[in-house]
Amino acid sequence: MNLALWIVTGLLAAAYLVGGAFKVITPKEKIAAGGSSGRWVEEFSAGGVKAIGTLEVLAAVGLVLPAVLDVAPVLVPSAALGLVLLMLGAAIIRIRRYESKLVMVDLVYAALAAFVAWGRFGPESFIS
Template sequence: MHTTLWIITALLATAFLLSGILKVAVSKERIAAFGSSAEWVHEFSAAGVKGIGAVEVLAAFGLVLPAVTGIAPVLVPLAAVGIMMLMTGAAVVRVRRREFKLVVADLAYFALAAVVAWGRFGPEAF
């Protein structure tokens, strides 16, 4: 179980780190050019998109660094709960935009973060 949680954590951290860096480093117009799955950026200000990206980067670090360093490892499941909240917001935006097929991906990330939160708060706590 411990290894499985680390694999899920690494996948989540990688996905959120790359996604967050993209949102912080690239203009929202260039993000929107990625296709229909990225058109949500038109509903947010440039600072809002960069803020979401910064939260994603912090969540990625929060999933890994506390466990690796041994400093405040309780932050790992809290970061997972934060990702769950972020993905809830993403799903709400997708539903409001009637992008129902894309909600599935948001729910998958939510489920993976829920597994990490459950595992690290419960049976495999640090």
């Protein structure tokens, strides 16, 4: 179980670090021009998109560093729980925008983050 949690955590951290950094660095207009998966930015200001990207980067760091450094390991499942909430919000935006094909992607990410939160709060907790 611990190995599965680490694998999922690593994959989530990598995905959110890259995706979040992209949102922070790339102008909103360029994200929107990237295709149907980037049209959601039309719902947010440029600052809002950068804030979402920043939250994703912080969550990616929070998924890994506290456990690796053994400093405040409760932040790992807390970061995962934050990602669950972020992805449920993303799914709601997609539903409102009638982007039903992409809702499942958001829900899969939410489920993976929920698995990490459950595992690290519960059976494979870092907290002693």
